[in-house]
Amino acid sequence: MNLSKYTFLTLIFSTYILHGVCQIPNYVPLDSLELWFSFSGNPNDESVNGYNGNIVGNVVLDDDRFNSVDSAYSFDGNGSYIEIGDVNEIEGISQQSISYWIKPLDMGVFPPPFSDVRPIISKWFSSTTINTCSFNNTLQGDSITFVYADGANLEQLHTKITFGLNQWTHICSTFDSGYVKVYFNGELVDERQLSITTIHNSNQPFKIGDWYYSNNSSYQTYDGVIDDLGVWSRPLTSCEIQDLYNAQLNSVDSSLTQVGATLTANQNNANYQWYDCEGNNILPNDTLQSYTATNSGMYNVVVDLNGCVVTSECLTIDFTGIDEVNSDIKIYPNPVSSYLHLKNIGQQSKIQVLDIHGKEVLNDTWKGQVIDVSTLDNGVYFLVVGTKQIKFLVSN
Secondary structure (H helix, E strand, O other): OHHHHHHHHHHHHHHHHHHOHHHOOOOOOOOOEEEEEOOOOOOOOOOOOOOOOEEEOOEEEEOOOOOOOOOEEEEEOOOOEEEEEOOHHHOOEOEEEEEEEEEEOOOOOOOOOHHHOEEEEEEEOOOOOHHHEEEEEEEOOOEEEEEEEOOOOEEEEEEEOOOOOOOOEEEEEEEEOOEEEEEEOOEEEEEEEOOOOOEOOOOOOEEEOOOHHHHOOOOOOOEEEEEEEEEEOOOOOHHHHHHHHHOOOOOOOOOEEEEOOEEEEOOOOOEEEEEEOOOOEEOOOOOOOEEEOOOOEEEEEEEEEOOEEEEOOOEEEOHHHHHHHOOOOEEEOOOEOOEEEEEOOOOOOEEEEEOOOOOEEEEEEOOOOOEEOOOOOOEEEEEEEOOEEEEEEEOO
């Protein structure tokens, strides 16, 4: 009897785990997560707080940004919204982050009348009674407005919209004692210090797609699709925001690829700074995606993608080892002033010449002829044939 009871309770607990917290993707930060709505078939909160939503009006399931069926909610802009109730964990605090994906069909109007704005999320009653307000995000024509209240005053940040109608866009805002940052699609687009440093506890319900003014039928509600809405009681880091945007944990790549003496950061479209690991010395002139060493040693790179900074491991460049690997390739003369002769290279082999910073300065197919390097500036270069590499010096 006791065993059966234990088995029954275990089954209930396992069901809760499978259909509750474990539904949250691994790239979603769990630390200080107060609300998480994936909208996968229902308006339920999948955080440990369990604040489930109540649909009001014509809010229907729709495809999400991955074209997954019934994995987002569409709002008709005509008095429809989702009401969560009073969520105490996201007000009366000095730190907060809000993240969501939207695909709006109407941006509202700026400057308002307020009857023409499109609310995305709110914990707000009326601007004429500030002690009933906490925060709201609204579409106002050419901007998203982020408004915060402390019980006595309100302050807002108007961030210009850089995206269009009917397209998925990731929005994330952080509030840290009044310092607000706004990210569109993982990129920091606006930031400002507000005079308000604490978000007021208004005891108002948290609404998605609506604010108080919907009680008056002349005011608009959100028109479009919303998905993956989360609220945290702390500011998210730039790397966490990148992960939410890319839907991948540790999405900023810190790995390197090594070909001979050339190291290449695998993360594209970022800022780079290379270092000599022995002594952690910065290489101030080496800020490209690739770095070609001229001396044996250990090197790494710091990658900065939209404020998410990651550091690669240190890799060893051993010119003794490189010379041994490339001993079958012969070049002469070295130093060279005009024509570089090559031996032991197969016909139709692809050859590249890289400068000291890893930038390609020559790309050709070997046809058994010499390479004309007379147009190159004096300095160190690297001949790359397949995975093999050999250093030479141009001296005119």
